[in-house]
Amino acid sequence: MGRLSTFDREVIGILREENVLQDGEAHLLESPTGVIVVACSDGDQMPDIFDHYRDLARAGEWPVRPHMLCLHGGAMLIAPDCPLYRAFHVDELLLQHIREAEGLDLKGIGTVVLYVHAPCGAAGLANLTVVNQLDMLMRAKARVKAIDMTNRVICFVHVDYGNEGNGSHRRRTYFMSAAGWAEFWNRQGHELWGRLLGFPVSAS
């Protein structure tokens, strides 16, 4: 199991302060027909991811019905420029599976939950920071939304902070606000981390 990098920890801390990464609330998980989950396969994190989802669903009195689509890297694989597994057309495969699971003749699930997580081994293989992962998560969301404008697409970010020294192991799942990210990016994020996404560094 990898460790959360100092940089990723700092990014997550800033995005928590800015309320871009928010505590998951049951009302945000509007899922009357269950959820299609796109998450990383990571077996060390899956129990915590599932427990969090189940607790939110129960609190909102939604059915616990996770339809799991799990491959290394999770939802960032759907972004058009995610460098992982391009040769396998993994973005198209996941989008097709989502379409099928949304379809009324198959599962008829109208809520898609997109996850990325940190630290993620697949992200590490491609030298991606959590900034890259979140940027790709937002663009994955746009592609999933484009399948069917009536579906709900919710983004979650799972963080494994590791052992905290007192014997406790801290893991959290945050809701990611797309509007909050866009606002923060324009105001500050572009200056701070734009170079990671290939933007030229400002001269000012």
Ligand SMILES: [Zn+2]
């Ligand atoms: Zn992973």
